[in-house]
Amino acid sequence: xxxxxxxxxxxxxxxxxxxxxxxxxxxxxxxxxxxxxRKIPLMGVLGAFVFAAQMIxxxxxxxxxxxxxxxxxxxxILLGPSAAFLSLASVLTVQALFFADGGxxxxxxxxxxxxxxxxxxxxxxxxxKIIGQNLTAGRLLFGAIAAAIVGLQLGSLGVVSQTFLSGxxxxxxxxxxLLMQAIHLPIGVIEGIATAGIISFIWKTRPEILENGGVxxxxxxxxxxxxLTGLAITTLLTSTVFVWFVSTRPDGLEWSLSRAIAPxxxxxxxxxxxxxxxxxxxxxxxxxxxxxxxxxxxQTAGSLAGLIGGLLVLLFGLITTIALKKCTGAxxxxxx
Amino acid sequence: xxxxxxxxxxxxxNYPDKTPALQGISFxxxxxxxxxxVGGNGAGKSTLLLHLNGYLEPTSGQVRVGxxxxxxxxxxxxxxxxxxxxxxxxxxxxxxxxxxxxxFGPLNLGLPTDEVNNRxxxxxxxxxxxxxxxxxxxxxxAGQKRRAAIASVLSxxxxxxxxxxxxxxxxxxxxxNLIGLLESFEHTKIIATHDLDxxxxxxxxxxxxHDGEIRADGPTDEIFxxxxxxxxxxxxxxxxxxxxxxxxx
Amino acid sequence: xxxxxxxxxxxxxxxxxxxEKDTVVHRLDPRAKLLVTLAFILAVVSFNRYSxxxxxxxxxxxxxxxxxxxxxxxxxxxxxxxxxxxVLFIGVFNPFLDxxxxxxxxxxxxxxxxxxxxxxxxxxxxxxxxxxxLIATTGFPAVxxxxxxxxxxxxxxxxxxxxxxxxFVLIEEGITMIRAHALRSFGRRHLNYRSFTQLLGNLLLRTxxxxxxxxxxxxxxxxxxxxxxSRPTRFGGREIVFITVGCGAFIAFRLINLTDLxxxxxxxxx
Numbered sequence: 001x002x003x004x005x006x007x008x009x010x011x012x013x014x015x016x017x018x019x020x021x022x023x024x025x026x027x028x029x030x031x032x033x034x035x036x037x038r039k040i041p042l043m044g045v046l047g048a049f050v051f052a053a054q055m056i057x058x059x060x061x062x063x064x065x066x067x068x069x070x071x072x073x074x075x076x077i078l079l080g081p082s083a084a085f086l087s088l089a090s091v092l093t094v095q096a097l098f099f100a101d102g103g104x105x106x107x108x109x110x111x112x113x114x115x116x117x118x119x120x121x122x123x124x125x126x127x128x129k130i131i132g133q134n135l136t137a138g139r140l141l142f143g144a145i146a147a148a149i150v151g152l153q154l155g156s157l158g159v160v161s162q163t164f165l166s167g168x169x170x171x172x173x174x175x176x177x178l179l180m181q182a183i184h185l186p187i188g189v190i191e192g193i194a195t196a197g198i199i200s201f202i203w204k205t206r207p208e209i210l211e212n213g214g215v216x217x218x219x220x221x222x223x224x225x226x227x228l229t230g231l232a233i234t235t236l237l238t239s240t241v242f243v244w245f246v247s248t249r250p251d252g253l254e255w256s257l258s259r260a261i262a263p264x265x266x267x268x269x270x271x272x273x274x275x276x277x278x279x280x281x282x283x284x285x286x287x288x289x290x291x292x293x294x295x296x297x298x299q300t301a302g303s304l305a306g307l308i309g310g311l312l313v314l315l316f317g318l319i320t321t322i323a324l325k326k327c328t329g330a331x332x333x334x335x336x
Numbered sequence: 337x338x339x340x341x342x343x344x345x346x347x348x349x350n351y352p353d354k355t356p357a358l359q360g361i362s363f364x365x366x367x368x369x370x371x372x373x374v375g376g377n378g379a380g381k382s383t384l385l386l387h388l389n390g391y392l393e394p395t396s397g398q399v400r401v402g403x404x405x406x407x408x409x410x411x412x413x414x415x416x417x418x419x420x421x422x423x424x425x426x427x428x429x430x431x432x433x434x435x436x437x438x439x440f441g442p443l444n445l446g447l448p449t450d451e452v453n454n455r456x457x458x459x460x461x462x463x464x465x466x467x468x469x470x471x472x473x474x475x476x477x478a479g480q481k482r483r484a485a486i487a488s489v490l491s492x493x494x495x496x497x498x499x500x501x502x503x504x505x506x507x508x509x510x511x512x513n514l515i516g517l518l519e520s521f522e523h524t525k526i527i528a529t530h531d532l533d534x535x536x537x538x539x540x541x542x543x544x545x546h547d548g549e550i551r552a553d554g555p556t557d558e559i560f561x562x563x564x565x566x567x568x569x570x571x572x573x574x575x576x577x578x579x580x581x582x583x584x585x
Numbered sequence: 586x587x588x589x590x591x592x593x594x595x596x597x598x599x600x601x602x603x604x605e606k607d608t609v610v611h612r613l614d615p616r617a618k619l620l621v622t623l624a625f626i627l628a629v630v631s632f633n634r635y636s637x638x639x640x641x642x643x644x645x646x647x648x649x650x651x652x653x654x655x656x657x658x659x660x661x662x663x664x665x666x667x668x669x670x671x672v673l674f675i676g677v678f679n680p681f682l683d684x685x686x687x688x689x690x691x692x693x694x695x696x697x698x699x700x701x702x703x704x705x706x707x708x709x710x711x712x713x714x715x716x717x718x719l720i721a722t723t724g725f726p727a728v729x730x731x732x733x734x735x736x737x738x739x740x741x742x743x744x745x746x747x748x749x750x751x752x753f754v755l756i757e758e759g760i761t762m763i764r765a766h767a768l769r770s771f772g773r774r775h776l777n778y779r780s781f782t783q784l785l786g787n788l789l790l791r792t793x794x795x796x797x798x799x800x801x802x803x804x805x806x807x808x809x810x811x812x813x814x815s816r817p818t819r820f821g822g823r824e825i826v827f828i829t830v831g832c833g834a835f836i837a838f839r840l841i842n843l844t845d846l847x848x849x850x851x852x853x854x855x
Contacts, residue, residue: 004672004713005629005709005712005713006672006676006705006706006708006709006712007675007705008630009630009631010630013627013630024737024738027738028738028740031740037803037809037810038796038797038800040740040743040747040810040812041747041796041803042796042797042800043747044743044744044746044747044748044750044751044796045747045748045751045755045793045795045796045799046792046793046796047744047747047748048747048748048749048751048752048754048755049788049789049792051748051752051755051756052590052752052755052756052758052759052788053759053785053788055589055590055593055756055759056590056759056763056781057589057775057776057781058775058776058777058778058780058781061777061778066775069785086744087744087748089741089744090741090744090745090748091748093745094745094748094749094752096716097716097720097725097728098596098597098600098720098725099593099596103712103713103716104626104712104715104716105623105712163675167633168634168701168705168708169676169678169679169701170634170678170679170682170683170697170698170701171675171678171682172682193778194781194785197778197782197786198785198786198789200782201782201783201785201786201787201789202786202789202790205786205790206790209790
């Protein structure tokens with residue numbers, strides 16, 4: 001579910017770059033602070049491992065299809081959130097540059113969708129909570145699947161929001177969302193099973209690796225509060241800047257609808273979606289279809305998108321903070 | 337000149353699971369000596385080498401390098417003196433180009449740019465890789481990788497070179513070149529290897545290890561003449577000391 | 586299946602060889618090329634979703650770079666054709682969802698969906714092409730250095746360099762392991778789950794051990810937690826010209842629809 005440059009607007013791409021940059025800077029600072037330098041080569045080679053592992057498929061019984069590892073959760077389990085985020089960011093960068101997976105502008109979106117959610121949400125809040133203080137095979141499998149599903153669902157929510165806010169494709173938000181979430185449900189299950197399989201292999205053969213990696217060590221104070229504050233500030237700044245930019249930019253020279261069609265055709269020619277999709281749309285429509293560039297003036301559409309994007313992300317940050325507070329308050333952490 | 341001595345005193349080391357790996361190793365190596373450490377797989381050679389630059393801390397006993405006992409305080413100084421060439425050059429060449437790998441050590445020492453450049457050029461020239469300095473390591477041949485790994489250590493200007501299996505995986509020509517190169521070095525050399533024919537050419541002295549202990553320590557030709565000892569330590573006489581298969585002499 | 590991995594290795598190797606050429610473009614400072622590439626992508630994606638004619642002049646950039654840098658256009662095109670399935674997957678809905686006829690050519694009506702799908706494909710070719718050109722004229726390590734010089738966190742650039750370095754080692758290891766498995770599995774196309782976890786688990790263990798050995802090698806060369814790289818850079822007149830001309834052209838293409846203008850001129854002459 002790599003986002004591609006072709007699907008996003010400069011405002012969305014830029015805003016996501018700013019957010020990813022904030023997280024990356026935060027992670028680097030975090031790592032510099034307290035990381036033992038053994039992790040520096042470890043992060044690099046584990047990134048290379050994930051890269052190689054993604055190309056190795058396994059058969060999914062009774063379906064005839066095959067699955068492979070995504071790797072975000074695996075990295076988080078082996079390295080902890082901050083180091084895993086940076087490691088995954090480098091995997092995605094290499095993919096963007098060599099294999100046309102995504103693109104340079106969309107890289108910010110991709111790192112955020114595929115890195116932030118598994119490393120900073122799914123791993124600490126789902127996986128670690130389920131694993132608890134003692135690892136069992138059942139908990140490992142359950143925790144990995146649950147975390148992988150949550151990570152991927154949030155990630156595809158990210159993809160859908162970013163695509164929608166960019167306004168490049170005419171899919172309605174809700175049907176696109178439904179489609180993406182549904183597709184990523186089995187992918188999440190596969191990712192969880194694959195991750196659990198590899199981790200339990202390591203656990204059986206060389207348990208000390210997991211002990212050093214942080215599976216049984218307490219996580220310490222969750223690093224999220226500072227990070228979320230940073231993200232909130234970035235969001236606010238970028239959306240303001242981009243809204244200003246988008247609204248002041250002249251759009252008159254574009255090959256726009258208003259020039260291409262006769263003014264009378266504009267109102268008479270209502271769109272006629274395929275009946276099946278129309279039904280889904282009617283049932284799931286939460287937000288109005290963002291597809292009327294002829295009716296909403298360009299500037300409004302642009303600034304609206306920037307604003308909605310900014311607000312959505314802020315809202316998301318807020319919800320996470322509240323959820324985190326609840327979680328950390330409810331389960332006291334053992335250890336040092 | 338006591339400065340280039342490597343000394344181990346009653347060195348013992350247990351793996352984390354308490355399996356003993358070294359069981360009381362003692363030796364003293366003098367300035368300019370070239371010493372081979374031989375022994376079968378699992379004899380403890382690599383473990384011993386990792387003690388010589390302080391990567392592993394002995395369970396008991398001591399290592400002295402030059403005037404310093406190896407401790408946490410002196411480990412940096414010791415690592416500057418003891419240049420370590422690892423078995424797999426891919427582990428040692430971790431930067432993007434040969435040049436960057438060779439410059440890694442000098443840059444860490446905080447040397448000025450000119451000095452770094454001088455050292456890099458000299459090291460590359462010594463191993464004969466000047467023309468490949470911008471190559472990424474994954475596009476070098478096995479022999480070139482080995483020489484690049486040696487250059488990356490030479491640029492630190494170590495007094496003592498410690499090498500783990502330097503001739504492993506090389507074709508005969510590359511091995512020959514490597515032996516010539518090592519012969520030209522004036523450093524104190526400690527070489528752990530299975531390649532006993534190389535030992536004959538490079539090292540006057542040989543230490544035989546077996547099961548984490550030193551079984552013999554003496555002049556190479558004497559030790560290689562003792563077929564029983566070699567046999568007991570999972571080794572065999574170097575080919576050139578074995579009888580000719582055609583005329584049995 | 587080994588073929589996926591092997592193709593990937595070959596691909597990276599091919600791009601790397603291209604990056605070793607010595608042309609005007611290759612000699613430019615990586616920062617300049619990175620900045621111009623980003624400006625290009627930004628300009629391209631800033632068009633609205635029905636733009637086609639406005640985007641066409643942007644094909645000049647890849648054409649010029651391919652010419653100046655002496656790159657094989659057929660190879661780059663083939664790489665483009667193995668498109669990211671995601672773009673097609675999403676774009677393919679456009680013609681069905683957006684059926685409003687917005688362009689009449691004679692009696693033939695073209696819907697907005699088809700126009701926006703075409704526009705999407707153009708954007709895709711341009712943006713992905715630009716990234717490929719960056720790598721093919723600069724090389725990955727140099728792009729990383731440019732990122733570092735432009736202020737990316739050092740630990741991230743170090744990660745990128747290490748990842749790239751060990752990609753080759755690990756892919757080779759992976760290929761060997763898969764081959765060994767294939768020899769014993771008599772032509773089954775995919776690994777089953779058990780062998781998959783064992784194979785990747787083993788590869789992971791080897792990787793972790795390797796990381797430890799690399800760390801030893803770093804320590805033995807006075808590593809103190811920071812990786813220093815020195816690479817001479819030259820940001821001079823040539824770079825400034827390249828950036829000015831590049832960005833100037835992109836802004837001009839963005840503001841003036843050359844295709845349209847040309848069309849009108851021809852119509853007037855006709």
